[in-house]
Amino acid sequence: MIKNAICTQAEYCPTTHWDERPEQTTISLLVVHNISLPPNEFGGDYIQYFFTGCLDPKLHPYFASIYQMRVSAHCLIKRDGQIVQFVPFDKRAWHAGVSSFQGVNRCNDFSIGIELEGADDVAYTQTQYQSLSTLTQELIQDYPAITLGRIVGHNDIAPGRKTDPGIAFDWPQYRQMI
Ligand SMILES: [Zn+2]
Numbered sequence: 001m002i003k004n005a006i007c008t009q010a011e012y013c014p015t016t017h018w019d020e021r022p023e024q025t026t027i028s029l030l031v032v033h034n035i036s037l038p039p040n041e042f043g044g045d046y047i048q049y050f051f052t053g054c055l056d057p058k059l060h061p062y063f064a065s066i067y068q069m070r071v072s073a074h075c076l077i078k079r080d081g082q083i084v085q086f087v088p089f090d091k092r093a094w095h096a097g098v099s100s101f102q103g104v105n106r107c108n109d110f111s112i113g114i115e116l117e118g119a120d121d122v123a124y125t126q127t128q129y130q131s132l133s134t135l136t137q138e139l140i141q142d143y144p145a146i147t148l149g150r151i152v153g154h155n156d157i158a159p160g161r162k163t164d165p166g167i168a169f170d171w172p173q174y175r176q177m178i
Helices: 046-051 061-066 126-142 171-177
Strands: 029-035 075-077 083-085 111-117 151-153
Touching: 029 126, 046 075, 075 126, 111 126, 126 171
Parallel strands: 029 111, 029 151, 075 111
Antiparallel strands: 075 083
16 A cells, blocks of 8 residues: 555665656656666665665775666565655656656656566565566556556666666566556
């Protein structure tokens, strides 16, 4: 259930990595991503630290290259299906970067970004599909401009630059579960 732009079944983890959407914006796109920190390693709280600006650069060489990035997503779905929310859905999270959907640039303005803890070529867990599809249903209910044709991967809006959620993401299964 979504109440005041927050998913009630999520753990809320506030960040300063967000700002206001442009006035009169209709939220009309859902973007599915993946992330794992360090890359291809699952578990731990490093993604939460990253999205809140608290990642310790000394813990891993890769962290040293990214810890100053100010990025976020609305939600993260961990391997066990737990949802962590960082940014209320009516605010602008910083997940898409340089992007375009059907000729409209800056997808962060009008989209919701959901990160799956994962990697492009590693199967996602069934509980992740369950959490993602339930959350998607709730989002469609609250933001009806997010139609089925407006649920995309990061790779779809930043082709050549981004590959997530990757070959391992089962779009037919996800679409069937929505
Ligand atoms: Zn992404």
